[in-house]
Amino acid sequence: MLDPLLDKRLIFVTGKGGVGKSTVTAALGKALASRGKRTLVLETDTFSAMEDLYGYEGTGLEPVKLSETLYASNLLAEDCFVATLTRFVPGERVARAVINNRVARVFFKAAPSVNEVTILDQIRVFYEAEDQGNPRYDHIVVDLPASGHAVTFLNVPATMNGMMRGIGPIAKMTAQVAAIINDPEQTAIAAVCLPEEMPVNETIELASNLKGVLGRPLTLAIANMVHRAPLHDDDRPIFDALLARVRASTPGTSSLLFDEEPTDESDALARLVEGNALALGWHDRDQRYLGELRSHVDAPIIELPIFYETSGDDVVARVARQLGGDSSSLDHPLAI
């Protein structure tokens, strides 16, 4: 499943809020790391999900080592800003003076796109980092902001560069960053979505915006949390007849399902049938939107089944196994 990503050193993962983007990012990192590749997973100044997903809480820019090959860090805008400034202002004392100047701080905090540029510059630093002539990281997986913002975010270096008319050290840096981002040979952009209306539409839009604005394709679309069918297609007529019978003999079943009061044991059968009807509805809806996705996005699409584990790192482990090509959890069609 990981084929489109194996030769990419930088992998940006985006997707609408709530689609499991961070979980998939974490799983991707884990899957790549388990192939023996040194993998760095980066968050971009967010409410960190990795605490849940990897069982750690990162502070500072320095990546935390989670296993022999897996590293992670949450790039806080403030830290990246200080790091970038220190790189570009001659002399750390002068840099500190600017950082500690109250007015300058206010300005940089409020000015648009300063955060994005400094975060992307920090990613460039990790990308270029070497140990004894070899790249320090084989893969860098970046959990980008929600896809509505992703293209803008990734386009900030190019925009900034244009604004500076290519003059000055920051302009040079932005040009380097833009070149890395826009190179589909080195850099992958993967979009995570759910098989639902809005996330699918947003992915279709993202793919076309990437082409239009950055002039590069989407590398991969990942449909996450796809519901399994509770029964085989051949059995639908039998199930439909059962559903009709149950609904006829237990009027008001569907409102009974929503009742928050403890319910009567005699309704057990009705609940079992209604529950499966609900699940079948989810499955059908998912398939409809997957069809939309396939017909409108010109990129490989992979499907990840929904997992219901409560703890984040269990879900990550299962998704990582799935991505790594271990489909044992699919053998049992009802595995949840």
Added chain:
Amino acid sequence: MTASPRSDANAAPLRHLLDSGRLIVCVGPGGVGKTTTSAAVGLRAAMAGRKTIVMTIDPARRLANSLGLDDLTNDPQQIDLTEALKLTGNKDNGGELWAMMLDSEKTFNDLVDRLAPDKGALKRAKENNIFRLLSSALHGMQEYMALEKLHDLYTGGYFDLVILDTPPTKNALEFLETPGRASTFFDERIIKWFLPNRKSGLLGRVFNPGSIVLGLISKVLGESFVNDLVEFFDTFHYLQETLQQRGELIEFILRDPLTHFFIITSADPRRIKEAVYFHEKLGQLEQRADFFIINRVIPRFHPEDIAAIEDADLDTLLREADHGASAEHISGLRQRLETHYLQLAKLAIRDREAIASLATKVGQEALRLIPLLGEDVHNLTHLLKLSDFITPLEPDARVATAKG
């Protein structure tokens, strides 16, 4: 056709809030149906007789369709409530429902057009590189502009109630912190730095403490960028005063006792965790969430149900539908249905546990539950059903209000 009204204790305070509030800000994690829920809240308020507008950030087209519109635009559009009133059997109480979707770029351009002192200033503004960067919807613009629109809608005097749907998580927090941020960007001190000091001449600038930093910035960012920046602030100082005043007014509006915050979430443990984070963040901003609306709650499926069902009975029922199927086939299907049901029941228990943990933090009385409906909300009937779970509509809102 509506679900039976739920006469629970939490419904009355929420209804009161919809009847008296002037602004409801909906925040919450992404992907929980926040926009649709905001629309359902708006629909309920409008049907109870209030002139309501729902401003959304990023709606699904089917939401517009379910409201009888082709699309939502940056201009408020009125929604025809005739059908909704007919469906519920309520009478027209003079309420109105309007909806709009924020277009940051257009709002910003409108703002500049409106505030520019003359045509020359407007022309210069639009040619400035930094202006172009700002108006192409960079980060933060959505938040600034949502507040700008909110200001217009709130102070315009037409609407009784504004419902504001915000972008998810991180952005929504920025949104709440934005009133301060918008005005700091145009902070007088910063403008003074960049504006040519005409009175004191070159020497005056050299000894201006700000200009040392300015020199440093030109070194790093490049001369032409700084020139653009100087020009930008020069052109835009007319915006500064207005934005600052509006920023302050919006801060004031957000603190008004008739402003309420709803946190909309799902029962997924990770989303509940985010909801708690919002709750705490609001606390830090000296605000509080009045209600937590938990959307898409899995119905109460019980694992014990499987034991209560006689396998033989279920097999018989299944066989009645298809006389050709073998006994083995039927029992295979039955096991499949039971296995899947058990998983749903597990999910239902997980939801209830997450909800219970939220209740211990924020109080049971602050929670409203909306069950997971079998299908997407894509027509008015679905939206009405959703709003029934938020707060049931009184048979006749006007009579009830008069009595109360």
